[in-house]
Structure formats: structure tokens, C-alpha cells
Amino acid sequence: MAVLLESQFDELPPDKSIDTKIFLENVSKIPTFFDCLGSKVFTVIKSDITGNITKIRAVYVKDPAKYATLQDILVAEREAHGAEWPNVGATLALMWLKRGLRFIQVLLQSLADGERDENNPNLIRVNVTKAYESSLKRYHGWIVQKIFNAALLAAPYRSNFLKALSKGEEVTEEDCFANVRQFLVNYSCVVDAIYEMYTNLNAELDYTV
Amino acid sequence: MAVLLESQFDELPPDKSIDTKIFLENVSKIPTFFDCLGSKVFTVIKSDITGNITKIRAVYVKDPAKYATLQDILVAEREAHGAEWPNVGATLALMWLKRGLRFIQVLLQSLADGERDENNPNLIRVNVTKAYESSLKRYHGWIVQKIFNAALLAAPYRSNFLKALSKGEEVTEEDCFANVRQFLVNYSCVVDAIYEMYTNLNAELDYTV
Ligand SMILES: CCCCCCCCCCCCC/C=C/[C@@H](O)[C@H](CO[C@@H]1O[C@H](CO)[C@H](O)[C@H](OS(=O)(=O)O)[C@H]1O)NC(=O)CCCCCCCCCCC
Ligand SMILES: CCCCCCCCCCCCC/C=C/[C@@H](O)[C@H](CO[C@@H]1O[C@H](CO)[C@H](O)[C@H](OS(=O)(=O)O)[C@H]1O)NC(=O)CCCCCCCCCCC
Secondary structure, three states: OHHHHOOOOOOOOOOOOOEHHHHHHHHOOHHHHHHHHOOHHHHHHHHHHHHHHHHHHHHHHHOOOOOOEHHHHHHHHHHHHHHHOOOOHHHHHHHHHHHHHHHHHHHHHHHHOOOOOOOOOOEOHHHHHHHHHHHOHHHOOHHHHHHHHHHHOOOOEHHHHHHHHOOOOOOOHHHHHHHHHHHHHHHHHHHHHHHHHHHHOOOOOOOOO | OHHHHOOOOOOOOOOOOOEHHHHHHHHOOHHHHHHHHOOHHHHHHHHHHHHHHHHHHHHHHHOOOOOOEHHHHHHHHHHHHHHHOOOOHHHHHHHHHHHHHHHHHHHHHHHHOOOOOOOOOOEOHHHHHHHHHHHOHHHOOHHHHHHHHHHHOOOOEHHHHHHHHOOOOOOOHHHHHHHHHHHHHHHHHHHHHHHHHHHHOOOOOOOOO
16 A cells, blocks of 8 residues: 555644645655556656646745645635636646546545446446546546547556555555555545635636646 | 747758757747647647756756767767666657657648648648658557547647747748748758667667557
8 A cells, every 4th residue: 555655644623724734745645646557648647746736835835834724825826816816826736636636536435435347347447437527527628538538548457556556565455445445534535625625715617628 | 930930940060960059949949839739738748848858958958068969968878878778868858859850840841742631621630640650650559549549639720720830920821831841951950860860879769658
């Protein structure tokens, strides 16, 4: 479970505010998740997500006290940018990043729940497709959706994916899923809280790329 | 012709050595070419190429005298890296960059030569496909080839592409092509010389991604 254990998220405080520094630390280990998918094709996605994180960090380090929580960042950028907001800065970067985080959340949850294609039990296409539909599809135009369908063919076998998630460690499938479920507890709360924040601040955009 | 005129390449000297500094200056305007394609899908390609240029520049600035020509870089890296070379450093970056440059060369040449699909005279798919087959296809596995085929659907109409190439300027199609042909003279010599150098130094690799 190396990959996921490296980015154990903390429990959220009651007000669901998310500490920017800790969030950035945890989330910066996430891009390596895409290496578990085992194909060069996913490098592109890894660098899109890395770009989001870099953008958020660049705002944070300008004034760590002012930007102590993710909510602080959105509120400050709303002040600073007027009509351009939320299509700008760390607000835009986190808007896209959260979709990638949701993709991972739904993919892992679906695997841990044992959802699978009985005719192809060693493929994870149903799980990847479910994750895509819950997170990104509606923000992608038809051409990018077609590209997704082609990229789906590069998705690893289920067994290889689980092995990659547990990299280096000899674990049973059940141990692996126990770790996934453990990881998902706080991770899902953080992702859900970010979505809630975007809804509350009316910061969500639904243009397609 | 704004986009291309901004990166007029110089005539090569008789020994066909390529001045690194001038090459980097000219080629750094090339990534904006992909904006002419008019779809967000191509941002990915733009950043791959930008990455190549950044990598070559990083080597050059370490010792501009030592790395005065592109050939100097390859020879120095061959010395420095032993068995890993040519799969390393600026040698690897330029190996991929030249394929993107060849793609652009063949695409523009094919358009200037008037090659087109008589049934779809306002599409450039035949030209893009020809460029792809002459430059990149053999270095792409079947999944990336499928992704290319999907991305091809995002290629602009011929008229829009020509307009974008001449950005801001009102030019006739014939003037536009005259500019393209003018641009291609030195540009093609430079691209050909880089290919020749890779052959002569035995620096070419043919793995697929
Ligand atoms: C030569 C042959 C090749 C031809 C060309 C092929 C090109 C293929 C390109 C396909 C798209 C790759 C994915 C990237 C898509 C990106 O376009 C989107 C939007 O990206 C956002 O855009 C914003 C502006 O609108 C800002 O720039 C954001 O940047 S900012 O930080 O500056 O604000 C940026 O993240 N991100 C996304 O859709 C996010 C994607 C996350 C993916 C999550 C997992 C999916 C896994 C799939 C598994 C099967
Ligand atoms: C969520 C949904 C989305 C799902 C995911 C979709 C993902 C789609 C990804 C498709 C591939 C995008 C194109 C990039 C491909 C790249 O993989 C290759 C090799 O790239 C090289 O790799 C090396 C190591 O092997 C070094 O890292 C080089 O980097 S180094 O500088 O560090 O040494 C790097 O350039 N470059 C290429 O193939 C070059 C591509 C040039 C393209 C030229 C024009 C094509 C125009 C086409 C018009 C129709």
C-alpha cells in the first residue's frame, strides 16, 4: 500500500476547513498514483495534476498565514479578481484538481466494493469508466471523451494494478483492500469537503475542454 | 504569417553545424504553432515540445561555449553518459523535438503543395495524417495511435488554420502559401540536418511510447 499510505490524510476538524500546508503535502504524493496505471499514456494526466498542485502551492507560499486554509484562498481570490473569478488562479487549479481526486476516490471505492465485470474479472474498465463518469466526463467535449475511450485500453489488469498500489510489499488482495478502505476514510471526507466548498462559494464552473 | 515569420531560421553554414543559441531562440516560438490548431486538446502536445526545449536550454546555459552547437551537445553527452546515452539529457529531448519539427515541416509542405482530399476540400486530415506517418507514427504504440486518430477529429478546417497562421493579417491564400514556402526553405534544412546528425552519430532510438 506504499503509494497510498504515503499520503494519509488527516481527519477534518468540525468546521471542515482544510489546512493548505497539510493538504499540499498529502496531495503532492498523489501524482505517483498514475504511475500505478503502468502506461506512458498517463504521464499527460500526471503532469496536468502536478500543474494544479504547483499553482496552488505558488499562491500559498506568497503568504502562508493569509492562505492558511483552502477556503481562505478561494475567498481571497474572489476579492482580488472580481468578474474573472472563479476562472482564475488557485481557485481554477483546485477546481480541476478536485475532479482528478474524485476520479481516484471513485475508482478505489468501486474496486474495494468488489464491483467487476464478471465476464472480464481481471479488467478494471468498469471501475475506471464509473470513476470517469462520476468525475470528469461532463467536463470533457466529445473528442476528449473519445480520447478517454482509447486511453481506457491502456488501463492495467486488476491484479497488476493492485500489485502496483502495494508496491514492494507482498500483501494479499484482502490486505490491499483493507488498506484502500482505511485510506478512503479521511481522503473521501477531504474530497467531499472541497466539493461542498465550491458549491457553497458558488465557485464551480461547468465549461468543457 | 505572424506565427511563422517570428521564427525565421537562418541559412546553415557549409558544415551544417547548428548554432545552439539561435536554434533555441527560433524554436521557442514553435510551440505557439499548436495554438493555430485551435483546440485545447493540443495543449498536451505543446507542453511536451516546450519540455523538450526547456531541457535542451538547461544543458546549454550550463556552459554556452562548450555547447555552442547542437552537435557539441550530443558529442559531450555521449562522453559523459556512457551506456545510458542516447537515452538521456538533451540528446533525448532533441530526438523527440525533431520529430515534432518534422511533423510541422511535412504538414506545411503538404498544404503548400496543394495536397487535399477532393471530397472534403476544407479539411486538413489528409495533410495531418501524412505528417504523422512521416514523423511520429512508428514511435507510437497502437493505443497512442488510436488517441491520435481521435485527436485528428479536433483538427481545424483548412481555412481557419490558414487564417490562424497569418494571425491578424489579411492575406490571400496565395500570399499565405508564399510565406509558408519561404519559411520552409531554411526550416527544412535545419530539420534535415538534425536528422542527419542523429544518423551520423548513431544517436537514434526507435522505442515506442
Ligand atoms: C500525437 C498523438 C496525440 C495527439 C494528442 C492527444 C492529446 C490528448 C489530450 C487529452 C487530454 C488529457 C487530459 C487533460 C485535460 C485537461 O485539458 C483538463 C483541463 O485542464 C485544466 O484546464 C484549465 C484551463 O481550462 C487550467 O489550465 C488547469 O490548470 S491550472 O492549474 O493552470 O489551473 C488545467 O488543469 N484536465 C482534466 O481533464 C483533468 C484530467 C484528470 C484525469 C484523471 C484521471 C483520468 C484517467 C483516465 C484513465 C483511462
Ligand atoms: C481523461 C481523458 C484523457 C486520457 C488520457 C489521454 C492521454 C493522451 C496522451 C497522448 C500522448 C500525447 C503526446 C505525447 C507523447 C509523448 O509520450 C511522446 C514521448 O515524449 C518524450 O518521452 C521521452 C521519454 O520517453 C522524454 O520524456 C521526452 O521529454 S524530455 O524532454 O524530457 O526528453 C518526451 O518528449 N512525445 C511525442 O510523441 C511528441 C509529440 C509531438 C506531437 C506533434 C504533433 C501531433 C499533432 C496531432 C494533431 C492531430
